[in-house]
Amino acid sequence: MDIVLALKEALESLNANRMRASLTILGIVIGVAAVIAMLAVGTGAQDSILGSISGIGTNLLFVFQGNLQEEVRNEQPLTMNDVNALGDVFQAPHVEAVAPVVYGTVNVTFGGESSSPEVYGVTPDYQNVRNYNLLEGSFITDENVNGRASVALIGPDVADKLFGTRTLLTGETIRIDGQPFRVIGVLEPKGGGSFGSQDNVVLVPITTARVRLLERDRDQVDIVYVQALNSDDVPQATEEISQILRLRHHSEVGADDFTVFSQDDFLSVAGTITNILTIFLGGIAAISLLVGGIGIMNIMLVSVTERTKEIGLRKALGARKSDILLQFLTESSLLSLFGGVIGIIVGWLIAFVIGKVATASGTPFTPTVGLNAILLATLFSTAVGLFFGIYPANRAANLEPVEALRYE
Amino acid sequence: MSKKGKAIVAKDLSKVYQMGEVQVHALCGVSLEIKHGEVVAIMGPSGSGKSTLMNIIGCLDRPSSGEYYLDGELVSDLTDDQLAVIRNRKVGFVFQNFNLLSRSSALLNVELPLRYAGNREGQRERAAVALEAVGLADRMDHKPMELSGGQQQRVAVARAIINNPAIIMADEPTGNLDSKSGKEIMKLLLELNQKSGTTLIVVTHDPRIAEETERVIQLYDGRVVDS
Numbered sequence: 290m291d292i293v294l295a296l297k298e299a300l301e302s303l304n305a306n307r308m309r310a311s312l313t314i315l316g317i318v319i320g321v322a323a324v325i326a327m328l329a330v331g332t333g334a335q336d337s338i339l340g341s342i343s344g345i346g347t348n349l350l351f352v353f354q355g356n357l358q359e360e361v362r363n364e365q366p367l368t369m370n371d372v373n374a375l376g377d378v379f380q381a382p383h384v385e386a387v388a389p390v391v392y393g394t395v396n397v398t399f400g401g402e403s404s405s406p407e408v409y410g411v412t413p414d415y416q417n418v419r420n421y422n423l424l425e426g427s428f429i430t431d432e433n434v435n436g437r438a439s440v441a442l443i444g445p446d447v448a449d450k451l452f453g454t455r456t457l458l459t460g461e462t463i464r465i466d467g468q469p470f471r472v473i474g475v476l477e478p479k480g481g482g483s484f485g486s487q488d489n490v491v492l493v494p495i496t497t498a499r500v501r502l503l504e505r506d507r508d509q510v511d512i513v514y515v516q517a518l519n520s521d522d523v524p525q526a527t528e529e530i531s532q533i534l535r536l537r538h539h540s541e542v543g544a545d546d547f548t549v550f551s552q553d554d555f556l557s558v559a560g561t562i563t564n565i566l567t568i569f570l571g572g573i574a575a576i577s578l579l580v581g582g583i584g585i586m587n588i589m590l591v592s593v594t595e596r597t598k599e600i601g602l603r604k605a606l607g608a609r610k611s612d613i614l615l616q617f618l619t620e621s622s623l624l625s626l627f628g629g630v631i632g633i634i635v636g637w638l639i640a641f642v643i644g645k646v647a648t649a650s651g652t653p654f655t656p657t658v659g660l661n662a663i664l665l666a667t668l669f670s671t672a673v674g675l676f677f678g679i680y681p682a683n684r685a686a687n688l689e690p691v692e693a694l695r696y697e
Numbered sequence: 698m699s700k701k702g703k704a705i706v707a708k709d710l711s712k713v714y715q716m717g718e719v720q721v722h723a724l725c726g727v728s729l730e731i732k733h734g735e736v737v738a739i740m741g742p743s744g745s746g747k748s749t750l751m752n753i754i755g756c757l758d759r760p761s762s763g764e765y766y767l768d769g770e771l772v773s774d775l776t777d778d779q780l781a782v783i784r785n786r787k788v789g790f791v792f793q794n795f796n797l798l799s800r801s802s803a804l805l806n807v808e809l810p811l812r813y814a815g816n817r818e819g820q821r822e823r824a825a826v827a828l829e830a831v832g833l834a835d836r837m838d839h840k841p842m843e844l845s846g847g848q849q850q851r852v853a854v855a856r857a858i859i860n861n862p863a864i865i866m867a868d869e870p871t872g873n874l875d876s877k878s879g880k881e882i883m884k885l886l887l888e889l890n891q892k893s894g895t896t897l898i899v900v901t902h903d904p905r906i907a908e909e910t911e912r913v914i915q916l917y918d919g920r921v922v923d924s
């Protein structure tokens with residue numbers, strides 16, 4: 290019997306047991322849809338997280354106090370003198386710009402409204418290093434920094450929360466931890482909020498932040514953002530930074546008391562984490578596909594038992610083992626193939642809906658259904674159909690014709 | 698006559714079923730010869746081994762010992778798949794309980810052996826011709842449930858003759874039919890024998906049916922007592 294006839298007979302037989310076939314297919318649909326949706330969510334999350342890390346700026350290095358790997362005695366904080374040394378063209382030729390930052394969480398109020406954004410004490414260089422654009426107003430100037438001015442730039446989320454608008458806010462006075470600050474501008478939204486919101490922030494001069502908001506020592510810096518000349522210079526810039534700081538902190542021997550982290554390091558760590566997340570989600574979904582496969586096996590076994598007499602008859606009429614095998618394998622493969630195709634569509638829809646819901650609830654990310662996910666699901670579900678179909682099909686093919694005919 | 702000239706030559710066939718401790722001897726040393734074109738009835742009390750013998754002759758089952766030649770070919774040595782081909786080409790079965798596929802039309806049921814025969818040319822047409830030959834031209838698209846017992850058995854006869862087999866084996870073909878339709882089925886089978894010289898072997902309890910055959914083989918306790 291050839292494959293066209295086998296397909297025809299399999300369709301006839303599935304059609305004769307429509308309810309049962311649909312339920313079996315449903316099992317596969319759920320499995321495949323779960324795999325597709327989970328992989329899509331994982332990939333979407335990955336894209337969004339990596340995107341928001343990239344959105345922080347370009348060719349960035351982050352320098353902070355302390356060593357994550359080793360215990361260091363006599364740890365020294367980063368200071369403005371360190372920052373100035375890092376910004377020195379002669380000592381660090383591969384560094385484009387340096388932006389020292391102190392940060393913390395504050396309470397911001399205007400009228401009756403209040404909000405708890407992150408406050409960053411920054412210098413004018415911060416704008417370029419972090420790629421901030423303004424909706425209105427102007428960035429913090431050197432005069433602001435030198436004069437410890439009580440001025441603030443507010444992020445779009447803060448503007449929404451306090452004012453319900455993002456325009457014409459320059460000149461308003463807000464209170465940060467109870468102290469009056471004049472708004473000098475509003476930041477443009479950066480989006481991609483999964484890596485700490487970049488829009489729920491308030492920027493003030495670094496000097497003002499130290500003294501009036503965050504109680505830091507006179508020269509202390511929490512993080513230094515360093516921008517390398519271009520992406521190829523990141524390793525050299527890292528090396529230069531390390532040299533300078535070791536020299537300045539007198540720690541040429543022994544462990545460093547600072548850490549230099551590049552954007553690429555973040556990207557690869559985040560990449561690893563999201564990969565694990567994707568595999569984990571996909572793995573859980575795969576289990577339901579497996580359960581669907583067992584459903585196929587179950588139904589096929591029932592079907593073989595139920596049709597023992599028919600199998601005997603077919604053998605009496607000249608069906609060979611391979612004919613019977615083909616017949617039952619075609620049926621189970623069809624079940625899983627239908628399940629796979631419908632599952633891909635349903636999974637796609639689920640991913641789409643998840644994306645819409647996430648966007649509506651303020652975490653914009655786009656689940657991505659990749660071609661590889663579709664191929665994987667199709668292959669996997671067909672393999673499941675074949676694998677779980679083989680045992681029942683074999684059982685049918687090996688029935689003795691007389692025994693099978695006598696079966697009631 | 699040589700073995701070649703015979704449709705069936707069986708030598709000392711026996712069939713033993715092992716039921717736990719007990720051995721059931723369904724056939725003990727059955728030898729027989731049936732010529733091409735012969736019409737033979739197999740009779741005997743219930744449990745005498747008629748069906749067992751039929752199944753072996755029809756290549757549905759293998760003897761425990763003994764030699765069996767079908768159309769000159771030693772069948773006991775063949776593989777399962779070779780037996781399947783023989784069942785498909787040389788033998789047509791008619792069963793007591795019809796054994797039709799209930800969800801398929803009469804036409805599809807008759808077509809079934811052709812599907813396993815491998816030639817796809819004009820299957821539908823050949824099946825239709827066979828159904829006409831058994832007088833069911835107007836019932837081709839009916840499912841078995843929509844047919845009377847006699848009509849169902851006619852479909853089964855059409856299915857048995859579709860591949861022009863050398864031998865038709867009918868195990869109590871009239872057992873589930875009233876006497877009128879039983880007679881009609883027998884008439885049909887005998888006509889086939891007359892027209893195309895098909896060897897016909899019928900297992901029956903009905904002496905009136907046996908009367909219409911050329912020879913009666915009597916089985917008793919797994920032995921041929923009269924032939």
Ligand SMILES: Nc1ncnc2c1ncn2[C@@H]1O[C@H](COP(=O)(O)OP(=O)(O)OP(=O)(O)O)[C@@H](O)[C@H]1O
Nearest residue numbers: 714716721722723742743744745746747748749750
């Ligand atoms: N699969 C089997 N396992 C064990 N014993 C069997 C089997 N098939 C048949 N027998 C035994 O073999 C003997 C012959 O059985 P068989 O079916 O050939 O009888 P029969 O002549 O066709 O009877 P009936 O007229 O009632 O159909 C019986 O005693 C039966 O119990």
Ligand SMILES: [Mg+2]
Nearest residue numbers: 747748749868
């Ligand atoms: Mg019997």
